[in-house]
Each structure stands twice: as structure tokens, then as C-alpha cells.
Amino acid sequence: MVKIRPEFADEIKKFGGVDFNACYNCGNCTAVCPLSVTDNTFPRRLLRYTVLGMEEDIQASTDPWLCYYCGDCSSTCPRQANPGEIMMALRRYLTASYDWTGLSRKFYTSKKWGIGSLVLIGIVVILLFAFFLPFTADPAGLINEDGGVKINHFVKGMDGETFVKTIEIGDLVMAAIITFFLVSNIFNMYLKIVIRNAKKVKVPFSLYVKEAWNLFYHFGTQMRFSKCEGKSYWLLHWLLMSGYTLMFTVIVVFLPWFQTEKIHPIYHPQRFIGYYATFGILLAIIVWSVNRLRKSGEIHKYSHKTDWVFLIMLFLTTLTGIMLHIFRITGMVHFTYYTYVIHLAILVPMLLVEVPFSKWSHLAYRPLAIYFTNLVNKAAALKKK
Amino acid sequence: MTPDEVKYDVVVVGGGIAGQEAALNLANSDQQVLLVEKDLSIGGHMIHLSKVFPTLDCGACITTPKMSETVRHPNIRVSTFSEFTEIERLSDGTFTGLLTRHPKYVIEKDCTGCQDCEDACPVVVKDQYQYGLVGRKAAYVPFSISNPRVAAIDIENCILCGACERACPADAIDFTQKIEKTKVSAGTVIIATGFNLFDPDVIEKYGLGKHRNVITSMQMERQLVPTRPYNNVLRPKDGKMPDNIAYVLCVGSRDQTLGNPICSQVCCMYSAKQGQLLMGALPMADVTIYYLHIRAFGKGFEEFYQQSIGMGVEYVKGKVGTIDEKENGDLVLRYEDIREGSIKEATHDLVVLSVGMLANPEAGTLFMNNALELDEFGYIRQVDMLRNPASTNIEGVFVAGTASGPMDIPDSIASSGAAAAEALSYLKRKS
Numbered sequence: 001m002v003k004i005r006p007e008f009a010d011e012i013k014k015f016g017g018v019d020f021n022a023c024y025n026c027g028n029c030t031a032v033c034p035l036s037v038t039d040n041t042f043p044r045r046l047l048r049y050t051v052l053g054m055e056e057d058i059q060a061s062t063d064p065w066l067c068y069y070c071g072d073c074s075s076t077c078p079r080q081a082n083p084g085e086i087m088m089a090l091r092r093y094l095t096a097s098y099d100w101t102g103l104s105r106k107f108y109t110s111k112k113w114g115i116g117s118l119v120l121i122g123i124v125v126i127l128l129f130a131f132f133l134p135f136t137a138d139p140a141g142l143i144n145e146d147g148g149v150k151i152n153h154f155v156k157g158m159d160g161e162t163f164v165k166t167i168e169i170g171d172l173v174m175a176a177i178i179t180f181f182l183v184s185n186i187f188n189m190y191l192k193i194v195i196r197n198a199k200k201v202k203v204p205f206s207l208y209v210k211e212a213w214n215l216f217y218h219f220g221t222q223m224r225f226s227k228c229e230g231k232s233y234w235l236l237h238w239l240l241m242s243g244y245t246l247m248f249t250v251i252v253v254f255l256p257w258f259q260t261e262k263i264h265p266i267y268h269p270q271r272f273i274g275y276y277a278t279f280g281i282l283l284a285i286i287v288w289s290v291n292r293l294r295k296s297g298e299i300h301k302y303s304h305k306t307d308w309v310f311l312i313m314l315f316l317t318t319l320t321g322i323m324l325h326i327f328r329i330t331g332m333v334h335f336t337y338y339t340y341v342i343h344l345a346i347l348v349p350m351l352l353v354e355v356p357f358s359k360w361s362h363l364a365y366r367p368l369a370i371y372f373t374n375l376v377n378k379a380a381a382l383k384k385k
Numbered sequence: 386m387t388p389d390e391v392k393y394d395v396v397v398v399g400g401g402i403a404g405q406e407a408a409l410n411l412a413n414s415d416q417q418v419l420l421v422e423k424d425l426s427i428g429g430h431m432i433h434l435s436k437v438f439p440t441l442d443c444g445a446c447i448t449t450p451k452m453s454e455t456v457r458h459p460n461i462r463v464s465t466f467s468e469f470t471e472i473e474r475l476s477d478g479t480f481t482g483l484l485t486r487h488p489k490y491v492i493e494k495d496c497t498g499c500q501d502c503e504d505a506c507p508v509v510v511k512d513q514y515q516y517g518l519v520g521r522k523a524a525y526v527p528f529s530i531s532n533p534r535v536a537a538i539d540i541e542n543c544i545l546c547g548a549c550e551r552a553c554p555a556d557a558i559d560f561t562q563k564i565e566k567t568k569v570s571a572g573t574v575i576i577a578t579g580f581n582l583f584d585p586d587v588i589e590k591y592g593l594g595k596h597r598n599v600i601t602s603m604q605m606e607r608q609l610v611p612t613r614p615y616n617n618v619l620r621p622k623d624g625k626m627p628d629n630i631a632y633v634l635c636v637g638s639r640d641q642t643l644g645n646p647i648c649s650q651v652c653c654m655y656s657a658k659q660g661q662l663l664m665g666a667l668p669m670a671d672v673t674i675y676y677l678h679i680r681a682f683g684k685g686f687e688e689f690y691q692q693s694i695g696m697g698v699e700y701v702k703g704k705v706g707t708i709d710e711k712e713n714g715d716l717v718l719r720y721e722d723i724r725e726g727s728i729k730e731a732t733h734d735l736v737v738l739s740v741g742m743l744a745n746p747e748a749g750t751l752f753m754n755n756a757l758e759l760d761e762f763g764y765i766r767q768v769d770m771l772r773n774p775a776s777t778n779i780e781g782v783f784v785a786g787t788a789s790g791p792m793d794i795p796d797s798i799a800s801s802g803a804a805a806a807e808a809l810s811y812l813k814r815k816s
Binding site for chain 1: 640677703720721727
């Protein structure tokens with residue numbers, strides 16, 4: 001028996017759902033969706049769950065993650081009930097429901113928490129620099145033979161290697177925090193979807209191994225995305241994703257290789273990676289921001305405040321990154337140091353908040369959802385045999 | 386008859402079943418009526434229907450006697466291929482307007498309807514009265530049971546070869562005819578401008594026009610009437626007799642993306658009717674109706690719907706999302722079966738789109754300064770819907786039939802009776 005909880009709909013409105021109560025259950029959305037298949041029919045089913053407040057069924061479903069929001073359902077919906085946007089709102093809701101700390105929900109539903117946490121972490125980063133890595137060296141001695149700034153010698157009496165090492169330790173601490181929260185949230189997701197699945201099947205161990213390729217394949221390519229109409233959108237997203245992933249890996253794992261004193265020639269992979277990532281990220285931010293401002297296309301019609309926070313933070317990170325690069329190669333010592341601090345004071349809170357608790361968590365949840373869906377569906381098929 | 390101003394008691398705009406009914410009621414009460422029809426023949430949509438629900442009476446058998454009565458009535462003057470516009474209410478409560486008669490290039494009183502001109506004419510274009518299923522000539526009698534049964538020259542497609550003129554035994558063809566404009570004054574006006582059919586061309590995912598075996602319900606209706614073009618039910622692409630027919634309901638109705646969020650009130654029932662007729666016409670064929678909700682709300686409708694189920698029509702709940710064509714012309718319908726909550730694909734060899742009704746936008750342009758108020762859907766606003774359903778925002782102007790909103794034939798005729806009675810009462814009060 002299903003207990004009906006209409007107040008749940010009001011909750012979903014906070015996550016961005018609009019007009020979904022207008023739905024008259026014709027199934028047009030499901031029928032026009034290029035990704036909806038027999039085993040996973042959406043979005044109508046999820047919309048129905050939302051209207052009835054069937055929280056457990058929503059949390060056990062991977063369907064919101066299988067949708068890539070091409071918007072066909074919304075643009076052809078006879079009731080203009082915005083099924084595409086309810087899928088988006090449910091993705092936000094699911095991110096919050098996987099998060100056992102409750103922080104994610106706060107970030108999504110409260111402006112104070114959302115902005116406050118970013119500001120707070122930013123201040124902490126600035127204070128850490130002020131205490132441990134203050135600008136104390138003599139500016140005159142910080143210019144290289146090639147005219148650039150010696151980026152690792154701002155602290156008096158600290159050699160370049162130690163400076164990079166200190167930053168690297170900070171990086172690793174940040175990575176550890178992100179990983180801890182993200183992995184524990186993923187485990188929570190796994191419990192909800194695979195262990196307490198609606199089909200009541202036990203997944204054999206061999207399936208876990210056999211299906212693992214899904215994770216890497218879908219993380220790397222987002223091929224499902226390209227099934228939606230509009231290949232250019234997929235390409236843009238892929239540019240952003242690949243640039244971002246490259247940058248993240250380089251900064252966290254290969255910092256000593258990336259943050260060098262010497263300014264390499266322009267074709268050196270260190271600079272090439274930086275430029276590639278900057279180009280991809282910037283292009284995506286500009287296109288998406290313009291589209292969101294113009295409300296062009298279903299996917300950009302409605303913008304939750306967290307969508308804007310995401311775009312703005314990413315833009316500021318990229319902007320300060322570009323400025324830092326220019327100041328450094330033109331030998332502007334003071335500007336280089338302060339921009340470096342500001343760059344990190346934006347980047348660190350963005351990663352700490354967005355990756356485990358907010359929009360960026362989808363980098364893990366989307367491929368995992370495809371993986372889990374295959375596990376449950378294939379286990380159910382095995383059971384039938 | 387070309388005095389500067391002609392006087393009538395009543396002008397009825399629109400010669401469909403509603404307009405005819407209102408005109409006859411008033412004429413029988415000794416009122417002088419001018420019936421203005423924009424088309425070549427009166428009869429409206431109903432004359433083109435096969436049978437009518439829920440009684441399965443023959444539509445033409447009901448309409449043709451009414452048409453004849455209207456055209457021959459001593460108190461009614463019918464003006465076809467005409468418009469009545471620039472209507473204005475004067476301070477004494479009477480009305481004036483401009484009657485515009487477009488030239489048919491045929492002298493109406495001389496034409497015998499022999500169709501010799503049709504035989505002679507070398508131009509073939511799509512026949513709008515058969516909904517494009519077959520062709521017609523540029524010189525033509527509109528349809529076999531048209532009234533008045535008078536030929537007309539389709540001047541836009543005419544090549545001015547003069548063959549019709551030479552062939553006409555009555556010398557009725559006259560290419561020198563011009564638009565005639567006459568001022569008309571009347572005691573009261575009844576608007577019965579009816580509805581427009583929704584054109585599903587705009588729904589790309591259904592592929593009408595692209596997939597040739599997707600047709601509209603009016604095209605199916607024409608294939609089921611006694612005066613039908615092929616004398617059989619055939620699918621257009623290859624002339625195959627279909628044996629697995631799908632109906633898609635709510636095409637153009639209850640759909641905000643198409644600007645028409647309301648129910649058309651007739652599609653469920655006419656689809657159930659066509660399903661039953663197909664069971665007779667093609668006894669071996671399967672008929673499946675894809676619906677959102679069946680609205681069988683009128684007297685005898687639910688029984689009629691049940692009867693169609695009893696005869697073997699299958700009903701599937703779910704809106705068809707997309708229609709794709711296979712190489713052999715068959716069509717694949719993708720839909721969510723709402724009763725199961727699963728995605729399905731079904732193959733049919735003919736798909737009928739049950740198109741809905743739209744307001745006729747002409748209703749709003751008849752009056753000076755667009756004085757006649759419309760509702761949010763473009764139909765004429767009924768200011769006192771419950772007590773005086775025929776009243777409009779202009780005193781002395783009454784609305785009959787589907788000009789005020791979607792309705793079926795019995796409701797349309799009832800509404801015309803109300804409009805006629807209110808108009809008569811208005812006339813009596815004024816005199």
C-alpha cells in the first residue's frame with residue numbers, strides 16, 4: 001500500500017520543480033523520450049511519484065540520473081507540466097538524499113547556507129595563507145631570467161620545493177575530505193538503489209565485475225548524453241568535463257610538475273593542458289550562461305540558484321587562473337601572489353561544496369546510476385530465467 | 386435586387402447546421418431572414434459526415450432535407466460565397482452591415498448543375514470537399530449534394546482557356562462578374578460561424594504529409610460516406626485495404642503546446658463511431674483507439690462507447706508520442722501504456738489522427754472595431770452562459786452552435802433553437 005504525502009510536492013518545489021501538478025498522465029513525455037526504455041520508463045512515473053510523495057520509490061530509482069534533459073518531454077507536454085524540470089529537481093533532491101550529513105539539503109534549499117559556506121571556506125583559505133605562506137620575500141629577487149615570476153618563492157627562507165609540498169599537502173587534505181564525503185554518499189546511494197531495490201533481487205558478485213566497464217566508459221564519454229538530440233551540447237559538455245578532469249588531476253596529483261618556476265615554451269604539455277582546459281571550460285560557461293539568461297531551450301528555461309552559483313564560481317576560478325597566468329609571465333610579483341591566493345580562495349570552497357554535496361556530484365552519480373541500473377536489471381533478468 | 390440598402394429582420398451569418406436551424410426557426414415565425422454563407426454551398430461540416438453519433442443516423446439524410454428547406458423557404462434568402470462584415474449596432478437597436486458577394490463566374494439562376502463545364506475543364510486540383518483524397522476540376526460543382534447545386538470557377542487555378550464557357554449549354558458562365566457589395570440593415574444578427582478543424586501538419590512527430598498513411602479523421606469520414614471517393618476504405622500510399630487501423634485521440638485538443646488546452650467534445654465519440662463503421666466496412670480489420678480519457682458524457686454516449694467495445698474496437702490508454710514510417714508504408718507508434726506503465730511500440734497499416742475543433746477566428750472580425758467579445762480560446766463569449774446561452778456582449782446579437790465553443794450536433798441544434806428564440810424575443814421587444 002502507498003501512503004500519499006502531498007506535502008512532498010512542496011518540498012520538491014524548493015529543489016526547482018515547477019507546474020508538475022498540471023500533469024494528466026497521458027504518457028507523452030515517456031513516449032517521446034529517446035532514453036526511456038521498457039525497464040526504466042520515465043519521466044511520467046517519477047512525476048507521479050512526486051505528486052503522490054512516494055519518497056522511498058524516488059530514492060530507490062536511478063531514472064533521474066538516466067535523463068540528460070534534452071527537453072523534448074517538456075516542449076511537447078500537452079499540459080506544460082515541465083516533466084524535464086521535475087527530473088532536474090529530483091536529481092538535486094537525490095543528491096541531497098544520498099548525503100547523510102544533511103549539508104547538501106541545506107546548500108540546495110537555503111541561500112544563507114549555500115553562499116555562507118562558500119564564503120566561510122574562502123576566508124579559511126586566505127587565513128591559512130596569511131599564517132603559513134605569507135608574502136614575505138623581497139619582490140626584487142622574484143624575477144626569473146625569462147622575466148617571469150618565481151612562483152614558489154614568496155615565503156622568506158622557504159625553498160621552492162617546500163612551498164609546492166605545502167600546497168600539495170593542502171591539496172591532498174582537500175581531496176581526502178572530498179573523497180570521504182563523496183564515497184560515503186555513494187555508499188548510501190548504493191544501499192538505496194541496489195540493496196533495497198524495488199525488484200527485490202540479489203545481485204551476484206560476478207555481475208559487479210562484468211558490468212564495471214560501464215563506470216569508466218560512461219564517465220569518460222557520456223555517450224548516453226549524445227543520444228539526446230543536439231550533439232553540439234554533448235560536445236560542449238565533454239570539452240568542459242575533460243578540461244576540468246585534466247586540471248583536477250594535474251593540480252591534485254601532479255602539482256610539482258604543473259606549478260614550476262620555469263616558464264615552458266608554449267607547445268610544452270604543461271602549458272597545452274592548461275590552455276585546453278581553460279578554453280573548454282570558458283567556452284561552456286559562456287554558452288551556458290548566455291543560454292540561461294536568454295532562457296533558450298527547455299534545458300535553460302529554469303535556473304535554480306545553485307546552477308548560477310556553479311557557473312559563477314567556475315567562471316571566477318577560470319578568470320583568476322587566466323589573470324594569474326598573465327601576471328606571472330609578465331613578471332608582476334605582487335599581483336601574482338594575491339591572485340594566487342584569491343584563485344585558491346575560490347577554487348577550494350567550490351570543490352569542497354560542489355563535488356560531494358551539490359551539482360558536481362553528478363560526475364560520480366551519473367555513471368554509477370547507469371552501473372547500478374544494469375546490475376539490478378540484469379540480476380532481475382537472471383532471476384527470471 | 387440591387388437597391389442601395391436591403392432590409393431584413395434577421396441576418397444569420399453561417400450556413401452550417403446551426404445557421405440553417407436558426408434561419409428556419411425564424412423564417413417559420415414569419416421573419417425575413419438573410420442567410421450568409423462564405424462557402425459555395427450551405428451545409429457546413431455536417432453535410433460531409435457519414436453517420437452521426439450516438440444514433441448512427443446518416444448525416445446527409447438529416448442535413449439535405451434541411452438544406453433544401455432553407456434554400457427554398459420563401460422567407461429566407463441564401464447568399465453563398467458571401468461575407469457579412471462591418472456590422473454595427475445603431476442607436477435604435479437595429480444593425481447595419483456590408484454584404485460582400487464574391488463572383489462564382491457562373492450566373493446562379495441559369496446554371497442547371499449539369500457538370501458539362503467540369504468535363505470540359507482541363508485543370509485538376511485537390512478536392513477540398515473530399516479533404517484532398519481525390520482531385521476536382523477548376524470549373525466544378527462543389528460536391529454532389531451541394532445546395533445550391535451551382536457550378537463555380539475556381540479563378541485562382543483557372544487557366545482562362547474558355548473550355549467551360551463553350552461547353553455550358555445554358556450560357557451560364559460569365560467571366561465578367563465582379564465583387565458585389567450591398568448595404569444590409571437588420572433587426573438582429575445571429576452568428577453561426579462554426580469552427581475550424583485543427584490542422585495536424587504542425588505536429589511534426591506525427592508526420593502528417595510526410596507519412597502518407599497517416600490521415601485525418603475527416604479523410605476517414607469521407608471514406609465511409611455513401612458518396613465516398615474510392616467506394617472503399619483504402620490507405621493513400623499504395624491503395625491497400627487496411628487491416629490494422631490506429632486512432633490517435635486528442636490531436637490538437639487538450640494540448641497547451643498547440644494553444645488549445647480545451648476538449649473538443651466530439652473526437653472520442655466520432656472515433657468510436659468510425660470504429661463501429663469500420664467494423665462494418667472492413668470486417669476483418671482491427672481498430673485500436675489510443676486515448677487519454679474517454680469523454681462519453683452525453684445522452685446515450687456511454688452506451689455507444691460500450692457498443693464499440695462490444696463490436697471489437699480496442700481501447701489503449703496512452704498518448705502516442707511519435708509515429709515513424711516503415712519501408713512498406715506501415716507505421717510504428719511509440720506510446721506509454723498507462724495501464725501498465727510501460728513503453729510500447731505498435732505497428733499499424735493506417736493511422737487516423739482524430740483532430741479537434743478550433744475557434745473560427747472570423748467571428749471576431751465581423752463587427753466594426755472588433756466589438757464582438759471572444760473568450761480566451763477565441764470562441765464568442767457567452768456573457769450569461771447559464772440563463773441566456775445565446776447572448777453575446779452586444780445586445781441583439783446572438784450566437785448559435787460551435788461559434789460559442791466546441792459541441793456536438795444535438796447540442797449545436799439546441800443552441801440554434803435558443804438563439805432563434807432569443808432573437809425573436811428581441812425583435813418583438815423592439816417593435
